[in-house]
Amino acid sequence: MAGFLCDTFFYAVCVLFIGASILVRLKGFQKLTSIEEALHLLLKSLKLEPLKTVNVPLAEALNRVLAENIVAEEDLPRFDRSAVDGYAVRAEDTFGASQFKPKILRRVAGGEIKNGEAKQVWTGNPLPRNANAVVMLEHVKLLKDEIEVWVAVAPGENVSRKGEDVTKGEVAVKAGTRLKPHHLGLIAALGKSQVPVYKKPKVAILATGSELVEVGKTPGEDQVFEVNRLVIASMCRELDAQPLDLGIAKDDINDISEKIKLGLKKADMVVTTGGTSVGVSDLVPSAINSLGKPGVIVHGVAMRPAMPTALAVINNKPIIVLSGNPVAAMFGFEVFARPLILKMLRVEHEFRPIVKARLTRRTTTALGRKTFVRVRVFQRKDEVYAEPISARGSGIISTMTEANGYVIVPENREGLEEGETVLVHLFDTVEAAGENV
Amino acid sequence: MAGFLCDTFFYAVCVLFIGASILVRLKGFQKLTSIEEALHLLLKSLKLEPLKTVNVPLAEALNRVLAENIVAEEDLPRFDRSAVDGYAVRAEDTFGASQFKPKILRRVAGGEIKNGEAKQVWTGNPLPRNANAVVMLEHVKLLKDEIEVWVAVAPGENVSRKGEDVTKGEVAVKAGTRLKPHHLGLIAALGKSQVPVYKKPKVAILATGSELVEVGKTPGEDQVFEVNRLVIASMCRELDAQPLDLGIAKDDINDISEKIKLGLKKADMVVTTGGTSVGVSDLVPSAINSLGKPGVIVHGVAMRPAMPTALAVINNKPIIVLSGNPVAAMFGFEVFARPLILKMLRVEHEFRPIVKARLTRRTTTALGRKTFVRVRVFQRKDEVYAEPISARGSGIISTMTEANGYVIVPENREGLEEGETVLVHLFDTVEAAGENV
Numbered sequence: 001m002a003g004f005l006c007d008t009f010f011y012a013v014c015v016l017f018i019g020a021s022i023l024v025r026l027k028g029f030q031k032l033t034s035i036e037e038a039l040h041l042l043l044k045s046l047k048l049e050p051l052k053t054v055n056v057p058l059a060e061a062l063n064r065v066l067a068e069n070i071v072a073e074e075d076l077p078r079f080d081r082s083a084v085d086g087y088a089v090r091a092e093d094t095f096g097a098s099q100f101k102p103k104i105l106r107r108v109a110g111g112e113i114k115n116g117e118a119k120q121v122w123t124g125n126p127l128p129r130n131a132n133a134v135v136m137l138e139h140v141k142l143l144k145d146e147i148e149v150w151v152a153v154a155p156g157e158n159v160s161r162k163g164e165d166v167t168k169g170e171v172a173v174k175a176g177t178r179l180k181p182h183h184l185g186l187i188a189a190l191g192k193s194q195v196p197v198y199k200k201p202k203v204a205i206l207a208t209g210s211e212l213v214e215v216g217k218t219p220g221e222d223q224v225f226e227v228n229r230l231v232i233a234s235m236c237r238e239l240d241a242q243p244l245d246l247g248i249a250k251d252d253i254n255d256i257s258e259k260i261k262l263g264l265k266k267a268d269m270v271v272t273t274g275g276t277s278v279g280v281s282d283l284v285p286s287a288i289n290s291l292g293k294p295g296v297i298v299h300g301v302a303m304r305p306a307m308p309t310a311l312a313v314i315n316n317k318p319i320i321v322l323s324g325n326p327v328a329a330m331f332g333f334e335v336f337a338r339p340l341i342l343k344m345l346r347v348e349h350e351f352r353p354i355v356k357a358r359l360t361r362r363t364t365t366a367l368g369r370k371t372f373v374r375v376r377v378f379q380r381k382d383e384v385y386a387e388p389i390s391a392r393g394s395g396i397i398s399t400m401t402e403a404n405g406y407v408i409v410p411e412n413r414e415g416l417e418e419g420e421t422v423l424v425h426l427f428d429t430v431e432a433a434g435e436n437v
Numbered sequence: 438m439a440g441f442l443c444d445t446f447f448y449a450v451c452v453l454f455i456g457a458s459i460l461v462r463l464k465g466f467q468k469l470t471s472i473e474e475a476l477h478l479l480l481k482s483l484k485l486e487p488l489k490t491v492n493v494p495l496a497e498a499l500n501r502v503l504a505e506n507i508v509a510e511e512d513l514p515r516f517d518r519s520a521v522d523g524y525a526v527r528a529e530d531t532f533g534a535s536q537f538k539p540k541i542l543r544r545v546a547g548g549e550i551k552n553g554e555a556k557q558v559w560t561g562n563p564l565p566r567n568a569n570a571v572v573m574l575e576h577v578k579l580l581k582d583e584i585e586v587w588v589a590v591a592p593g594e595n596v597s598r599k600g601e602d603v604t605k606g607e608v609a610v611k612a613g614t615r616l617k618p619h620h621l622g623l624i625a626a627l628g629k630s631q632v633p634v635y636k637k638p639k640v641a642i643l644a645t646g647s648e649l650v651e652v653g654k655t656p657g658e659d660q661v662f663e664v665n666r667l668v669i670a671s672m673c674r675e676l677d678a679q680p681l682d683l684g685i686a687k688d689d690i691n692d693i694s695e696k697i698k699l700g701l702k703k704a705d706m707v708v709t710t711g712g713t714s715v716g717v718s719d720l721v722p723s724a725i726n727s728l729g730k731p732g733v734i735v736h737g738v739a740m741r742p743a744m745p746t747a748l749a750v751i752n753n754k755p756i757i758v759l760s761g762n763p764v765a766a767m768f769g770f771e772v773f774a775r776p777l778i779l780k781m782l783r784v785e786h787e788f789r790p791i792v793k794a795r796l797t798r799r800t801t802t803a804l805g806r807k808t809f810v811r812v813r814v815f816q817r818k819d820e821v822y823a824e825p826i827s828a829r830g831s832g833i834i835s836t837m838t839e840a841n842g843y844v845i846v847p848e849n850r851e852g853l854e855e856g857e858t859v860l861v862h863l864f865d866t867v868e869a870a871g872e873n874v
Contacts, residue, residue, distance in 0.1 A: 193653030
């Protein structure tokens, strides 16, 4: 009973609080910018130079981004070839053949067959002249100088035609493609052993905060382990960007600005974590503004988590200023750094896999913010479900390991209903139970 | 008109052909084994030894597989700490506060507060004793020795509680987890700088075929570039397995068996391509059987493509014998080698992302085979579509670069209907047009 009263009381407080909060928030951030507007402002202030390209052996090209179209210099296959082990024939000679009424053909060698003849071929062998089909070995009985053909083949059957895969002059794989095993296979089939890829964009990563201690050291009473550089570096690696470690800066404007300056010199982009909120410790934006123009372009984004994210440009290089909270840092990176890195790499279509799922329970979100709700997607029989992970604050990193995806709730909604169908952006694998087919 | 007659004629031939084919196929492969039965037989003939484990720095652990549970040795957070920049308070002291009727609290320093007092804290700082909430900095006005509090906070508000993330003794990340950025972050937050992962399973890869030439060399008249080793090696790398190259063997039983023997000595598993069909060139199964017992366990699987796949065991090591056709080799690897590698790594749930999609057109498949239909998935507004890629034979590698996923059609169906909802297993990214939210 006390609990109930208590809850009701807090509910009333909360309702009042929302109104107050909107009033007061304006003091902190002049205004919250929408994600779309923030990205637009950032890109408008930048002239992204193309990354340099480098030739790498195909065996080292997995997950790199192709920098130039791969054009076929020859037809693939280079000749009509057999797709099976068997006998090259003229299809007409087999019409009407059956196991009970086989057709008899003469076995010949050489580069040409005539009517009534057949030549043995293995998979991949060129067809002899005049042949237009191949009878599979298991549909043939071998006689002394002849074969019995038990099944009819149609012209073109069991034949890979010259240029059927790729024709000469055709673009086989487009620039901007993230190279997967099947792309590498096609490029190799065209005879190319090297491939031009973009150099990895360099991302310099700085953590700020006097309370931070390196993982592996013994923390003091008030200290916490610094985890954001590792997480951001790993997210960079997943995108084929090269992380550079700028270390940890104390809450000191000179320390911070010196390290960012170094990052701008060495890298294509700088990412910082911590020191972005509106307090006295709001040092990173000030440090950036001390380094040049235009400096900070956006500070405060209408999203949750990661509201205190800031975006800046110095010397035509972007700086993404993330929250010190690990979850907020991950979402800030996801929303701003990830598309920027993909843009540098000229990758056009690379989204997280999206699945439709049914929400297992109601979840509430704040009006006026695009909210990223962490969910755990799982499959039971044919139905896919998304279980919201209780949002216990953006410092709680285990909410990210419990989740395998997120749902984006638009600014004009106060939550999602139980049973509602949502689109989940997956960042990890999905557990399937029952039929997976 | 001639075209029409011709088509009708071929249709009749085809209908006859299906019946004949079922009769005759039995000659080639004693029987076709279902995928499930084939995997079962393989695993029954094997006693997979656990892979050795190795400690690696967290920065090198991305995508590796965790070999032991990570157990928290301390609570995370280690102490009640502020989740924001602001003032630590006793929540009761703020009840009823508003911008128009603020509450006044005394500012204090030190490790403890009393009723009516507040202490400044930054994000991550431990809470002073007796404090149970934090008022955000932007909801406070600073006076000389006091603060004006403009909003009420509930007990626990803006506080990360000791152990809220992970409690001491709890399993934070389970053995068998593929380590993603968020897992690395959580492990780092627990203060661990090294992590035990499984050694990469070694997969020795051999291509067979006298017609094959290395990519980069100039091919002779009848030669084709060997692409399967590169594709299979890349698929291994995606799974955190380590490919070993056994080169190309001629269609010679001694050459093949010597190279497989070397692979069995150096690796945990051998994958071969080519020389698996029923002809005279059916050398790989014979070569394997010459090396020991039990040898070839399955030859011929009721699937399409990749029907000629064989599975073998020698010296308690698996050998996956794939077709020489690149597409068939990829699907054979997907269905047999991939789950085996994941089993070696003790990874339980790692499926390709699966999306429901609407088929854009009818596609036909063969009864009695599990058919893997390559499709291109794309998104238009809220609807996800799957376009079947014309199956122009399993040698046509560009069908894999046009596709980004596959649909599995069960043995008892003759095809899929236009507009039918299918489950697509994605192996590449999806192009989205319109709203992505």
